[in-house]
Amino acid sequence: xxxxxxxxxxxxxxxxxxxLAADGEIGxxxxxxxxLHDVVPALIPEGAKFPVDVQEGDLxxxxxxxxxxEQRPDIVFHLAAIVSGEAEQDFExxxxxxxxxxxxxxxxxxxxPDYCPRLVFTxxxxxxxxxxxxxxxxxxxxxxxxxxxxxxxxCELLLSDYxxxxxxxxxxxxxxxxxxxxxxxxxxxxxxxxxxxREPLAGQEATLPVSEDVLHWHASPRAAVGFLTxxxxxxxxxIGARRNLTMPGVAVTVGEQIAALRKIAGDNVVSRIRHQHDxxxxxxxxxxxxxxxxxxxxxxxxxxxxxxxxxxRVHVEDELGGEIxx
Amino acid sequence: xxxxxxxxxxxxxxxxxxxLAADGEIGxxxxxxxxLHDVVPALIPEGAKFPVDVQEGDLxxxxxxxxxxEQRPDIVFHLAAIVSGEAEQDFExxxxxxxxxxxxxxxxxxxxPDYCPRLVFTxxxxxxxxxxxxxxxxxxxxxxxxxxxxxxxxCELLLSDYxxxxxxxxxxxxxxxxxxxxxxxxxxxxxxxxxxxREPLAGQEATLPVSEDVLHWHASPRAAVGFLTxxxxxxxxxIGARRNLTMPGVAVTVGEQIAALRKIAGDNVVSRIRHQHDxxxxxxxxxxxxxxxxxxxxxxxxxxxxxxxxxxRVHVEDELGGEIxx
Numbered sequence: 001x002x003x004x005x006x007x008x009x010x011x012x013x014x015x016x017x018x019x020l021a022a023d024g025e026i027g028x029x030x031x032x033x034x035x036l037h038d039v040v041p042a043l044i045p046e047g048a049k050f051p052v053d054v055q056e057g058d059l060x061x062x063x064x065x066x067x068x069x070e071q072r073p074d075i076v077f078h079l080a081a082i083v084s085g086e087a088e089q090d091f092e093x094x095x096x097x098x099x100x101x102x103x104x105x106x107x108x109x110x111x112x113p114d115y116c117p118r119l120v121f122t123x124x125x126x127x128x129x130x131x132x133x134x135x136x137x138x139x140x141x142x143x144x145x146x147x148x149x150x151x152x153x154x155c156e157l158l159l160s161d162y163x164x165x166x167x168x169x170x171x172x173x174x175x176x177x178x179x180x181x182x183x184x185x186x187x188x189x190x191x192x193x194x195x196x197x198r199e200p201l202a203g204q205e206a207t208l209p210v211s212e213d214v215l216h217w218h219a220s221p222r223a224a225v226g227f228l229t230x231x232x233x234x235x236x237x238x239i240g241a242r243r244n245l246t247m248p249g250v251a252v253t254v255g256e257q258i259a260a261l262r263k264i265a266g267d268n269v270v271s272r273i274r275h276q277h278d279x280x281x282x283x284x285x286x287x288x289x290x291x292x293x294x295x296x297x298x299x300x301x302x303x304x305x306x307x308x309x310x311x312x313r314v315h316v317e318d319e320l321g322g323e324i325x326x
Numbered sequence: 327x328x329x330x331x332x333x334x335x336x337x338x339x340x341x342x343x344x345x346l347a348a349d350g351e352i353g354x355x356x357x358x359x360x361x362l363h364d365v366v367p368a369l370i371p372e373g374a375k376f377p378v379d380v381q382e383g384d385l386x387x388x389x390x391x392x393x394x395x396e397q398r399p400d401i402v403f404h405l406a407a408i409v410s411g412e413a414e415q416d417f418e419x420x421x422x423x424x425x426x427x428x429x430x431x432x433x434x435x436x437x438x439p440d441y442c443p444r445l446v447f448t449x450x451x452x453x454x455x456x457x458x459x460x461x462x463x464x465x466x467x468x469x470x471x472x473x474x475x476x477x478x479x480x481c482e483l484l485l486s487d488y489x490x491x492x493x494x495x496x497x498x499x500x501x502x503x504x505x506x507x508x509x510x511x512x513x514x515x516x517x518x519x520x521x522x523x524r525e526p527l528a529g530q531e532a533t534l535p536v537s538e539d540v541l542h543w544h545a546s547p548r549a550a551v552g553f554l555t556x557x558x559x560x561x562x563x564x565i566g567a568r569r570n571l572t573m574p575g576v577a578v579t580v581g582e583q584i585a586a587l588r589k590i591a592g593d594n595v596v597s598r599i600r601h602q603h604d605x606x607x608x609x610x611x612x613x614x615x616x617x618x619x620x621x622x623x624x625x626x627x628x629x630x631x632x633x634x635x636x637x638x639r640v641h642v643e644d645e646l647g648g649e650i651x652x
Contacts, residue, residue: 140465145567157480160470165473
């Protein structure tokens with residue numbers, strides 16, 4: 001089986017590549033070859049038993065998608081996107097990459113004869129816009145309040161229609177906020193959810209810009225990779241006509257995040273969190289989805305951590321080799 | 327005030343043009359000039375007190391939208407579309423006209439400096455796909471089961487995002503099935519809802535391909551024109567961030583349609599309906615939305631007939647000069 005990952009150099013892409021290299025298979029089907037595509041060169045994973053081809057390019061350039069699809073991968077993971085902040089700041093770039101790039105990919109698959117690969121598309125809870133019910137249910141409408149969310153919601157619709165017409169076999173998965181995000185703090189408005197855990201665990205200070213009663217929806221990077229491989233191996237009939245699924249997550253307040261950190265790492269680690277309100281971030285976060293009731297994805301076997309403590313333990317295991325700077 | 331109607335030669339377009347010619351204004355603002363655009367020449371209405379410019383062209387051709395927008399119309403009605411059956415049959419044509427054409431229009435408006443017109447976009451209840459609740463509520467998700475519905479749902483998302491960013495001032499209205507549709511019977515699968523009323527009233531036979539317990543959602547052409555002019559004059563603040571509205575309608579079974587016809591026109595007229603089941607149409611109609619609870623549009627002042635009898639009376643008044651072939 002041949003696998004293509006578009007956006008293979010991003011954080012989730014790298015984690016997925018490591019998993020595929022370790023497992024050598026997806027859903028019991030052996031991987032024969034892996035192609036990694038991104039605007040920057042993706043890293044070749046250690047220990048892979050299959051050849052890995054790294055390709056550099058821009059999916060939104062005409063001909064790029066067709067070139068990738070000519071190899072007729074059995075599974076395509078489409079993770080590439082301009083992130084929320086940049087898509088909001090640069091209107092044309094966001095639409096070009098997130099919408100036109102995806103459409104070029106779908107059309108390249110459509111135009112390849114006798115070919116119907118599984119396409120796993122990473123959507124986002126940003127397809128939802130306030131006001132919300134207490135827990136967003138599966139039938140709740142998508143009324144995004146960002147261009148990024150709009151682009152993701154449009155791609156979801158395309159994915160469903162192309163699948164319905166038998167042009168491809170798509171599954172869209174709406175990822176929760178990924179926490180604890182590894183690496184350095186970034187400027188994403190949602191970054192603090194990870195920063196307040198990752199930095200104190202590494203002996204560094206972190207700033208909390210919102211109050212502790214802010215509720216949010218989380219999954220670990222490890223869980224996100226599990227969503228992707230599970231989506232890649234799901235039975236198409238079982239999914240039915242509605243191809244876009246809100247992934248399970250862990251709904252916790254910032255206060256509960258901090259309590260979990262205290263339980264795992266102690267008061268000294270927690271004392272490295274500095275409370276400093278930022279009105280701009282408070283306002284943005286207020287419009288984000290807080291909690292879901294994702295009945296369909298759970299019934300289809302998608303699994304997530306059962307608590308925020310477990311999310312922190314995953315981070316300590318996967319990123320810190322079990323070590324905490326207490 | 328300058329007004330542009332794209333799709334001005336279609337059935338709803340013609341009705342809207344007649345209304346504007348008769349009223350001379352929209353929401354109390356006088357019309358100074360009207361431009362009618364379509365792929366075929368639209369008819370110039372009788373008795374208009376303002377100049378009417380008829381333009382022929384294809385909105386999906388690059389440059390066409392910009393040329394129309396150069397005139398900086400204050401209100402743009404975008405009614406142009408490839409209909410459901412054709413969009414399903416011809417994948418590329420449907421996406422080219424219904425999606426790319428609309429996007430070219432939105433972008434032409436976006437790129438015109440210091441310009442933010444009211445854009446009224448006709449969407450459709452085809453944005454919804456089964457399974458449905460008993461009455462589809464305003465927060466129900468859009469999971470279309472046709473390419474036409476997909477294209478409309480995507481345009482709704484674009485309309486909201488462009489509006490949110492202040493690039494235009496959009497309102498999307500999801501029209502019910504228009505009944506009684508004037509003119510000759512056409513091959514649309516939904517045509518029978520009108521045929522079984524219009525043809526018997528004109529002394530002709532009509533075929534009913536489904537059973538009498540089929541429930542459906544209707545509004546008259548006159549009501550549809552009322553939706554359009556009301557949408558054109560609504561206060562933007564009052565609409566809020568969710569720019570796409572399910573219009574009110576009359577939910578009746580085919581049996582109730584026939585009972586209303588009997589009450590207005592008598593047994594002899596009703597006897598012109600031939601019952602002849604068509605399994606293909608039965609199956610298609612089964613997947614269509616049947617009933618809605620459109621709280622938002624009603625609260626914003628959109629109004630529809632209060633019964634199917636009233637819908638028939640509107641047809642007799644507007645199309646038959648009050649005459650029935652009894």
